[in-house]
Amino acid sequence: MERDILQFLEEISAVQEQAIAVLTKKQRLLVKPDREGLSQIATEEKDILAYLDRCVKRREEILAAAKKIGKASDSIQTLSRQIFPGNPDVRRKVDEAVFRSRLIRNLNLTNWVMTQKSIIHLTQMLEIVATRGQGKPTYKRVPAQETGVSGGGFVDRTA
Numbered sequence: 677m678e679r680d681i682l683q684f685l686e687e688i689s690a691v692q693e694q695a696i697a698v699l700t701k702k703q704r705l706l707v708k709p710d711r712e713g714l715s716q717i718a719t720e721e722k723d724i725l726a727y728l729d730r731c732v733k734r735r736e737e738i739l740a741a742a743k744k745i746g747k748a749s750d751s752i753q754t755l756s757r758q759i760f761p762g763n764p765d766v767r768r769k770v771d772e773a774v775f776r777s778r779l780i781r782n783l784n785l786t787n788w789v790m791t792q793k794s795i796i797h798l799t800q801m802l803e804i805v806a807t808r809g810q811g812k813p814t815y816k817r818v819p820a821q822e823t824g825v826s827g828g829g830f831v832d833r834t835a
Contacts, residue, residue: 677745680738681756685769687734691727692776698724699783706790 698720705713735752742748742755749755753770760766 677738677742677747678759680741681752681759682766684731684734684738684752685756685766685773688731688773689769689776691724691731692773692780695724695728695780696776696783699780699787702787703783703790706787706794709794 698717702714702717702721705717738752739749739755742759747755747758749758753774756766756770
């Protein structure tokens with residue numbers, strides 16, 4: 677069990693570092709914007725996602741095995757505290773993995789927001805092209821003689 681947890685922590689650390697590197701690279705490509713670079717990085721993202729899926733399955737296997745030996749836990753973090761009580765090296769590795777996990781979520785969110793802003797910008801540009809830059813005004817002033825109305829206040833001037 678101890679060896680499995682330590683090996684898992686090494687694997688998850690490696691894939692998290694790769695994910696951070698790819699997400700940071702993607703962020704730079706979104707800022708440029710670089711379509712070719714973004715299409716090339718998509719394969720790297722797929723590979724990392726597949727590796728992360730394998731890590732999730734491995735995590736579930738470790739937790740299930742721990743439950744069988746009476747060390748039921750809901751996470752590797754709590755399981756490692758049970759298996760390695762007071763071991764600062766293991767605690768540090770787990771804390772680093774948790775930190776990298778939060779960093780990956782933040783990078784994903786940042787990239788998602790940047791992508792959404794780009795989509796909104798493109799939508800606005802398409803609208804400008806479609807309307808030939810001539811947007812219809814929200815309010816239109818109509819002369820009084822055309823409508824038969826002589827005022828616009830609360831009390832009509834003719835009253």
